[in-house]
Amino acid sequence: MSTNHNGEFFYPSEELKSKLHVKNYDEIYQYAAEHPESFWSVIASELSWFKPWDKVLEWEYPFARWFVGGKTNIAYNALDRHVNTWRRNKLALIWEGENAEVRTYTYLQLQREVNRFANVLKAMGVQKGDRVSIYLPRIPEQMIAMLAAAKIGAIHTLVYAGFSVEALRDRINDAESKIVVTADGGFYNGKVVPLKNIVDEAVSKCPSIISVIVVKRTGADVDMTPGRDLWYHELMALPIASPKCDAEEMDATDPLFILYTSGTTGKPKGVVHSHGGYMVGTYITTKWVFDMKEEDTHWCTADSGWVTGHSYVVYGPLLNGATTVMYEGAPTYPLPDRWWSIVERHNVTIFYTAPTAIRSLMRYGSSWVNRRDLSTLRILGSVGEPINPEAWLWFYKIIGQERCPIMDTWWQTETGMHIITPLPCTPLKPGSASKPFPGIVVDVVDEEGESVKPGEEGFLVIKTPWPAMLQTVYKDPERYKQQYWSRFPGVYFAGDSAKKDEDGYIWIIGRVDDVIKVAGYRLGTAEIESALVSHPAVAEAAAIGKPDPLKGNIIKVFVILKFGYEPSEKLAQELKNHVGHELGPIAKPAEIQFVESLPKTRSGKIMRRVLRAQELGQPVGDLSTLEE
Ligand code: PRX
Numbered sequence: 001m002s003t004n005h006n007g008e009f010f011y012p013s014e015e016l017k018s019k020l021h022v023k024n025y026d027e028i029y030q031y032a033a034e035h036p037e038s039f040w041s042v043i044a045s046e047l048s049w050f051k052p053w054d055k056v057l058e059w060e061y062p063f064a065r066w067f068v069g070g071k072t073n074i075a076y077n078a079l080d081r082h083v084n085t086w087r088r089n090k091l092a093l094i095w096e097g098e099n100a101e102v103r104t105y106t107y108l109q110l111q112r113e114v115n116r117f118a119n120v121l122k123a124m125g126v127q128k129g130d131r132v133s134i135y136l137p138r139i140p141e142q143m144i145a146m147l148a149a150a151k152i153g154a155i156h157t158l159v160y161a162g163f164s165v166e167a168l169r170d171r172i173n174d175a176e177s178k179i180v181v182t183a184d185g186g187f188y189n190g191k192v193v194p195l196k197n198i199v200d201e202a203v204s205k206c207p208s209i210i211s212v213i214v215v216k217r218t219g220a221d222v223d224m225t226p227g228r229d230l231w232y233h234e235l236m237a238l239p240i241a242s243p244k245c246d247a248e249e250m251d252a253t254d255p256l257f258i259l260y261t262s263g264t265t266g267k268p269k270g271v272v273h274s275h276g277g278y279m280v281g282t283y284i285t286t287k288w289v290f291d292m293k294e295e296d297t298h299w300c301t302a303d304s305g306w307v308t309g310h311s312y313v314v315y316g317p318l319l320n321g322a323t324t325v326m327y328e329g330a331p332t333y334p335l336p337d338r339w340w341s342i343v344e345r346h347n348v349t350i351f352y353t354a355p356t357a358i359r360s361l362m363r364y365g366s367s368w369v370n371r372r373d374l375s376t377l378r379i380l381g382s383v384g385e386p387i388n389p390e391a392w393l394w395f396y397k398i399i400g401q402e403r404c405p406i407m408d409t410w411w412q413t414e415t416g417m418h419i420i421t422p423l424p425c426t427p428l429k430p431g432s433a434s435k436p437f438p439g440i441v442v443d444v445v446d447e448e449g450e451s452v453k454p455g456e457e458g459f460l461v462i463k464t465p466w467p468a469m470l471q472t473v474y475k476d477p478e479r480y481k482q483q484y485w486s487r488f489p490g491v492y493f494a495g496d497s498a499k500k501d502e503d504g505y506i507w508i509i510g511r512v513d514d515v516i517k518v519a520g521y522r523l524g525t526a527e528i529e530s531a532l533v534s535h536p537a538v539a540e541a542a543a544i545g546k547p548d549p550l551k552g553n554i555i556k557v558f559v560i561l562k563f564g565y566e567p568s569e570k571l572a573q574e575l576k577n578h579v580g581h582e583l584g585p586i587a588k589p590a591e592i593q594f595v596e597s598l599p600k601t602r603s604g605k606i607m608r609r610v611l612r613a614q615e616l617g618q619p620v621g622d623l624s625t626l627e628e
Pocket of ligand 1: 261307308382383384385386387408409410411412413414433494495496508510511517520521522
């Protein structure tokens, strides 16, 4: 990219542009808008199908079924398809442990590990459609377990290892998983993160679990329950762990995974994604947004416990036959240049991360970056929260050396794939996710669902189905309809507010519901509040997100104590720790305020927006529903 800063746009260099997969966004967007089915079907044909589809899309509003009648398997496409070519001996995965250990897997090696674990799962009685929970740190087995489940048609459901007992238990119980795969721990920031004892506590109330498979990572002492707990390495050494395993032929619409995410109220929702549509969506967005070629080394810093890891650590890069990088530990361990040293040593060409990480690394100054050779980088990406122009410019100038365009990708667990994003050929405006991906139609609307004028704030909606669209909420189609399709009938309600400018560029502002984005992590007020009220001292609690220059938001909670308890610093700390234990360290409130009452509607709902407005010193807005 040249330094060509024309007004507010940043343009890609002619040299970069000449080699891109997509050189003209408008042309391709136009074609896709006029011929959506042929557009998606040409893309799907680049992948392997055991049987072609009869129909590209069956749209029984609001349920979309893509590539109906088609048979495929995403793990077959991610691995076997490449193993059948020269790519078998190229690297699929470069993994680096926090303690500097490096493990690499060629496509053939990764396929064999996946097949072996797939055979282990089968031997343990896991069948097509069964759920397998995965609660692992960022180690290769995380990816192996996902792909193994997919290969035999089981449904994987990952729980981020930063979640704790209650969060894990709720997710396992909702999914009714047979197996949970975990580890004796992981390394993060020089410490061992214990996982097995969290699993033990959670699983004690998970009746569906028949077995816990434990990967040995740290060597820490863990309790193994006889008859239930088995070591991964011992299972993989058994004759049943054969490296040969044919992929299950799946209907394109068969579920691939369930990933739980926070919604407006109540328990987290199990977002269900399919083998066919999700595969096509992640394949093409990875290819076009990151301009991925098979010689690329792609590093997405996300954890696969979140959707970004599913789509852009595991599936997207492997579907494209590239090399994907996974790093276990903290960005600043042992020194603040750890990430840049990984880019240098593994010759990373595409680097995809979150604004919070950029803001926190910026604080260490540029010299940590400048001592490293980052000349292999070609494309940068950002995801998870709005990126402020200051962080954008630092990322662009210091990391990308004014050469690498930044893809600010807006999407969600529910969308499975990028929805609003530049392509590398798009002129960029720092802080804007720019325009919808070809084949996707979005809008910003007012309370009545009418398009707002340029520059006005409104609700972000998606107007037509897309291949990686969630299929439903697991076991709860009514909630799916209610949550996404009832606010504005006929269109998908994303839960974000946004603006569109005169050039048609979209600027995401933030969530309009009770979801809080903390350091890019998505948390629900309901889960935080229910963790708090499970403490004997708490009568009622309300959580809000409070803007923070580093993390985007921090969690602030308002707590009413039960009779007989007195507010104190000590109690505040105890409540923070309690949330950490129940939900996980990422959900720990940063601030606790003890109060006598909470603003509520006459029907008893807490008005968090009033608390937020008061906290920020903003006008509280319409109070007509507030009870006396
Ligand atoms: O609020 C938006 C924000 O993250 C939400 C989705 O969170 P999650 O399902 O955890 O998925 C995160 C990774 C895809 C969105 O509703 N968000 C995501 N990307 C961006 C963003 N906000 C602004 N800009 C982005 N690029």
